[in-house]
Amino acid sequence: MFKTASLLDLLSNRAFAKASSFSTLSPHTSKEILKSANKMPFLYLLFPVFLSLISACANTPLYTNDIADTKSYIKKARAAGAAELAAVEFNRAVRKIEHAEKLFASGNLQEAQKLALEAQLDAQTAQAKAESVRSTSAFTEVHAETVTLRSQDPTIDSLP
DSSP states (O other), X not given: OHHHHHHHHHXXXXXXXXXXXXXXXXXXXXXXXXXXXXXXXXXXXXXXXHHHHHHHHHHOOOHHHHHHHHHHHHHHHHHTTHHHHSHHHHHHHHHHHHHHHHHHHHTOHHHHHHHHHHXXXXXXXXXXXXXXXXXXXXXXXXXXXXXXXXXHOGGGGGOO
């Protein structure tokens, strides 16, 4: 904000300095100064528009990153077996990201971002659930083998 004010002050001071020196200039130079002074209001109108465009571009979130990140989480969940082991959560994530892409294409950026983040959480949940199911299954299998071995050989319990 301070840069804007100082630049506008500089422009107005320059125009004032040119206008105050009319008495010492030739008529030809005075006409040139009047022409440049007449262009100043245009600059005053153009400058705020330029600033607003720059600030709008700087403040625009990168919604495409959210969608890309969510797609990578869905790939990780699929690799963990979530499509089979946590199908409800995984399918919910896939439906949400597909809908988010449609919203993004139609220009509804904030709703697309919200849905992409929800899909990301669903994908993470599906991945965690799939890993949990695999871990539980592996534990159950190892436990069953241990019980079988202990029933076959009672001396196993006495080993260090």
